[in-house]
Amino acid sequence: MVKHANTFKLLLIILLVAAISFFSYPPLINSLNLGLDLRGGVHIVLGAIETEDAKVTDEVMEQLMMVMRQRVDELGVSEPYIQREGDKRLIVELAGIDNPEEAVQIIGKTASLEFQLADGTVILHGGDLETAQARMDQYTQSPQVNLKFKPEGARIFAQVTGELANSYPPQDPRRHIAILLDGEVLTNPHVNEAIPDGQAVISGGFNEFTEAANLAALLRAGALPVDVEILEKRLVGPQLGLDSIEKSKKAIAIGITFIILFMLVVYRLNGLAANISLVLYGVILLALVSGIKVTLTLPGIAGLLLSVGMAVDANIIIYERIKEELRDKKSIRAAVDAGFRRATLTILDANITTLIGAFVLYFFGAGMIRGFAVTLTLGILTSMFTSLIFSRILLRTAVKIKIFQNTRYFGV
């Protein structure tokens, strides 16, 4: 009755692994959180510039973050990442945007709007605006931005335009109100009459509608409380991102195929066991990466690939050991046991050093390099499980079956 129990056990294990893999690989792969270099996007580190008049305090930074959030919202980015770093830095990461360059322009602009009289007196600024909208002028078919002041601003605007209209003759150069953005004159329209309703228009000077739309968005979100400079910028276009994914897939496929073939040829039965545990390894690793929501970047993929190579290393160490034991004329079962036992310590030692390297990398690295450290670490930990525990179960069960009890299967 129980004669073929071990065969059943073995088949059951293999079947389980196959089933788990078949059903989990596709959804797992789809749920992977791709990083900027695979999805396209931009990573910017902004540094707040401290001057005599503008000190950078916690409050200022918080306000900066808020304005940044609104701007990014206007760009329509899903899941933006905006975090403070240190005292004076802000990290902004936007993934999956179509026009990353444009995004950078928008983010870095201080966007301080000023309304100036001919003599340079600033009568109103961006903070007095209630809202701004980009429109297409019906008559001239050119883009423009319609501004609307808040009540107080509207009052001042009405007053000033009225005064100008009354004090100076038409076409007098002093009868203008200049609109400046970050110190540069956008337009300098002539004041025809008093404007009581608090509405103004910025027209002309926009080549495309998107320019007007971007300006309106900036004005709505508000000016940055302090000037910023771009300390670091990394931008990947969506095309390159897709390219990278394709290339990675190819590299992974080829790398893994080689390993599978190698193990089969050199280690035969052991190799087969290693390959089966490799399949399980893949599932567990992907599940971990997906579950912990690790952002997968190109270095991250390299880390995964490398850990596959190292996972197999553990198996190789064990199998060489088993071969030795077999050469010493031990029985197959005893050889397998001894092999696993003696190899465990070596594997632990070896993996710990690589883990130390990965840990230092994580601690000192940032962004994408951290991704590499994380995937490498996860990979090594998972590989210890699959090669020390799973392969052992697999092999131990296998050697109890008569058919496999031949040293030739072990490459001896």
Added chain:
Amino acid sequence: MLQGLNLGIDFAGGTKLMVKFSQEVASEDIREVLSEYNLGRSTIQASENNHFIIRTPILTEQESTQALNALRENLGDMEILSSESVGSVVSAELQEKAIIALLIATILMVVYITIRFELSFALSAIAALFHDILIALSIFSIFQIEINISFVAAILTIIGYSINDTIVIFDRIRENLEFRQKETLSDLVNKSIHQSLVRSIFTSLTSVAVLLALLIFGGDTTRVFALAMIIGFVSGTYSSICIASPLWLELKKRWFINDRKKGKKVNPAPSR
């Protein structure tokens, strides 16, 4: 040699652009346009399909936009595939971080091996490690390959892996020491190396194969990284055999036995 290192923008600051033109463009054309903005000495690297990698010194956003627009106006439609800019502050920081990271990783390794084995093993392993790092740096310096943070990441991984490989052999030596009967120390080391040879080579083989796949099929962005790692792994394997073990032997002999002239003659300083 250190002066010959081609520091990438991560450590030297600057901007690196990967662009693609929709029509035929030659590097000289690009250089001409850039010269008008005082950027004539930028590095321009061409690859197939009118792809170019342009590297300039640190530019402000404005300067960079100006230059890009100029290129577009003069040379036609240009698509920016990727762009990276690192300012001077950040690049100085990255340099510092990289060096500290390498130092700390090395120290941690020494500590670990001393705990697991003993000091003589640790010293030999570190010597082999330095050799590996020097080889990687030398090759990158000779061929003037750009050194960016991915290179540092590769080095840190190599540190872990090289020690890893060295440990495999030391483990064997330690085990054989336990059961040692009458053999000379050098014979024992020899035997240990023999026993671990196959394993060492095969484990490196699998990792190198995987990295080769990455190198050949993985595209430009991971190329440098894959190359650095391959150099490191290959070097790591043979340094464990040819440097760490004989060095340990030599150290042990000096401390214990003085009149043994047999055994492997060793070059304590790697002569590459």
